[in-house]
Amino acid sequence: MPINFQTALGVHEQALKLRTQRAEVLANNIANADTPGYKAKDIDFKSILASEHSSAGKLRVTNNKHMSSDFNEMGSPELLFRNPSQPSVDGNTVEVHQEKAEYLKNSLEFQASFRFLNGKFKGLKSAIRGD
Secondary structure (H helix, E strand, O other): OOOOOHHOOOOOOHHHHHHHHHHHHHEEEEEEEOOOOOOEEEOOOOHHHHHHHHHHHOOOOOOOOOOOOOOOOOOOOOOOOOOOOOOOOOHHHOEEEEHHHHHHHHHHHHHHHHHHHHHHHHHHHHHHHHO
């Protein structure tokens, strides 16, 4: 019986991809903190992952030759503009303290997903070995 990795690994693979994309967006915001007119952006992680997960669950593979309903190839998520609590005179909406906090939170959540994924692989490995 073949192993279905999408079922075995759960949502963690997609979470890692989205967390990586979000880290790039947040780092870009921090790098442009002094750029006049730059608008801070972010990714709504929860809604993207929920929509991708629900849309993938609707497809059904009825033949081994059919393509899977796997959503690993998510395109670029829609970037949303962040509303600043204190807008600057030059039109820049980056608040460095908020961006750093979001980056740290995203990093911790990335590591949590990575550890869950690593645990899943360890479990699969021990199941294959018969431990």
